[in-house]
Amino acid sequence: MGIRFDSVTVAYDGNVVLDSLDLTVEPGEVMALLGPSGSGKTTALRAVAGFVRPSSGRVFLGDRDVTDLPPHRRGIGMVVQQYALFPHMRVEDNVAFGLKARRTAKSEIRRRVAEALEMTGMGAYARRFPRELSGGQQQRVAIARALAIRPDVLLLDEPLSALDAQLRSGMLAELARLHRELPDVSILYVTHDQVEALTLADRIAVMDAARLQQCGTPRELYRAPKSEFTASFVGGANLLPVTVGAGGVSFAGTELKVDTTEVVAGARATLCVRPHLVGLGDGPNQLMGTVREIQWRGATHRLYVEVDGHSVMADLRELKHPPAHGDTVRLHFAPDDAVLLPAGVSHG
Amino acid sequence: MLVHNRKAKWAVWAVFLLLFLPLFALPLLVVLGASFATHWSGVLPSGLTTANYRAATRGEALQALTTSLVTAVTASLFALAVGTWAALAAAALKKRHRRILDALFVLPVAVPSVVVGLSVLVAFSQPPILLNGTRWIVILAHTVLVTAFAYQSVSAALVRLDPAYEQAAASLGAPPAYVLWRVRLPLLLPSLTAAAGLCFALSMGELSATMMLYPPDWTPLPVLIYAATDRGALFIGSAVAVVLMAATLIALFAVSRVRTKASYR
Numbered sequence: 001m002g003i004r005f006d007s008v009t010v011a012y013d014g015n016v017v018l019d020s021l022d023l024t025v026e027p028g029e030v031m032a033l034l035g036p037s038g039s040g041k042t043t044a045l046r047a048v049a050g051f052v053r054p055s056s057g058r059v060f061l062g063d064r065d066v067t068d069l070p071p072h073r074r075g076i077g078m079v080v081q082q083y084a085l086f087p088h089m090r091v092e093d094n095v096a097f098g099l100k101a102r103r104t105a106k107s108e109i110r111r112r113v114a115e116a117l118e119m120t121g122m123g124a125y126a127r128r129f130p131r132e133l134s135g136g137q138q139q140r141v142a143i144a145r146a147l148a149i150r151p152d153v154l155l156l157d158e159p160l161s162a163l164d165a166q167l168r169s170g171m172l173a174e175l176a177r178l179h180r181e182l183p184d185v186s187i188l189y190v191t192h193d194q195v196e197a198l199t200l201a202d203r204i205a206v207m208d209a210a211r212l213q214q215c216g217t218p219r220e221l222y223r224a225p226k227s228e229f230t231a232s233f234v235g236g237a238n239l240l241p242v243t244v245g246a247g248g249v250s251f252a253g254t255e256l257k258v259d260t261t262e263v264v265a266g267a268r269a270t271l272c273v274r275p276h277l278v279g280l281g282d283g284p285n286q287l288m289g290t291v292r293e294i295q296w297r298g299a300t301h302r303l304y305v306e307v308d309g310h311s312v313m314a315d316l317r318e319l320k321h322p323p324a325h326g327d328t329v330r331l332h333f334a335p336d337d338a339v340l341l342p343a344g345v346s347h348g
Numbered sequence: 349m350l351v352h353n354r355k356a357k358w359a360v361w362a363v364f365l366l367l368f369l370p371l372f373a374l375p376l377l378v379v380l381g382a383s384f385a386t387h388w389s390g391v392l393p394s395g396l397t398t399a400n401y402r403a404a405t406r407g408e409a410l411q412a413l414t415t416s417l418v419t420a421v422t423a424s425l426f427a428l429a430v431g432t433w434a435a436l437a438a439a440a441l442k443k444r445h446r447r448i449l450d451a452l453f454v455l456p457v458a459v460p461s462v463v464v465g466l467s468v469l470v471a472f473s474q475p476p477i478l479l480n481g482t483r484w485i486v487i488l489a490h491t492v493l494v495t496a497f498a499y500q501s502v503s504a505a506l507v508r509l510d511p512a513y514e515q516a517a518a519s520l521g522a523p524p525a526y527v528l529w530r531v532r533l534p535l536l537l538p539s540l541t542a543a544a545g546l547c548f549a550l551s552m553g554e555l556s557a558t559m560m561l562y563p564p565d566w567t568p569l570p571v572l573i574y575a576a577t578d579r580g581a582l583f584i585g586s587a588v589a590v591v592l593m594a595a596t597l598i599a600l601f602a603v604s605r606v607r608t609k610a611s612y613r
Contacts, residue, residue: 008498050518051515069376071515072522082510084513084515086513097522098521101521101522101530142462146519273445
């Protein structure tokens, strides 16, 4: 079952926290809502769950308009950042909660609880209390609890934020596996972490300042961002102010060759180049600058090079002879690795 | 308070003992001493005996202990039910309306209990609800007096209760009543038992309103203590007071056992 936001606006005391969101999550699709805190992404998820009432607009689950339904009639599974496992119940009772509330038959409850715990690898912990589990285990139980009611829609609100980095990548793989096992479940995944969004999502909706900025596949967002905000929030980017010429742009007096078919000559624009696509030494599009900082990150070196007052980042495969602080270096990038964005459209 | 220095630790203990002993412990110790005495003219009580306790645990006194226990248990259960209900209702209200309810429930605490006693007496001394002369007027007055405390402690606990629990429950398909019984009340249980203990202790010691209301066949223990000391039987009164104290402490201890079992975090 899909989810559809039909120009959903949420405001508290006249303060708009979600501004006419139009978004459709297809059945079986994983949609990430990606954005910084205060971007409205959690509000959007809570509007689907029924904990936030839109001031205008409708929310649909499949063909059903659920805008006026209370949360318990919506048939959704939800997992939140703090897990919210019931501390007075054992793991198995936590997982059985939704089924008991629906008066499911006892034998069926037992079967479904075992199945959900098995699926999340928590079968051995059924008799434990939540306080006896680690953070990662609690999160698995929270997921099992949401899956036990066999929801058509699963809402995940920053589910991995409370875990440490190592556990997080493990759980990310787990979530991907769960979704392969349950291909019909639509997942709305709220996160501020672009790695989670890029890894897990079929499509990403980038949110900022209560508005949807851009929605597309991870590849689209990464290769062809439409705004400075999307470019820098998804993957990190060098953003350089340029003036468009014929067959290229000029940046600080340097002519650079890039695809200009979609912009008008003479206009001001922003050139976006990913740091890992910038090379050191001679190449097609050259920039001269002074090394301001060098960070060794194991497999790569990150250079911060000042080019005419602008900082340009370059991620280079580990250098045998890295330049020294203050050296003058030449950077280059391939014409088709750069994207031109409308100037100044950063925050909507 | 964290005190690391050894000398400072001693100083803190000394100040604590100097303030605590005379204020709280000594008067109680004096009553304990008096309860075993027949005379007290020197520094220490004399003529040690257990006769006071024999008097304090039979006949009239035993009857009064039962009366007090029944009154306190009944009043605190009523108070807990009403106070919890009101606190849950208040939590669902808008801020302005909640303030009105808060103020309403503070009234019996703010108003002197003699006034509460008198109001109950005047209100229920004639039809349609004639309670004067029955035990119910005492229980009713106690309920009115202690409900405020139940309301306040449950309200405070509700504010601290993370809404994520009830929202998780609702998202799993549980209707509000189911969420209340299976999630909210169990999570509130520690506060509920604390509130019950407080109500019980307050009711066990209530005298001023009770004095105006009690019928001859329903004399709670504090009234008996007052009567005993009033007619000069100080030592028997002390023994009855110790019995009252012990009964209250035992009940509170039992309640706190339930509480530790019920706290999950």
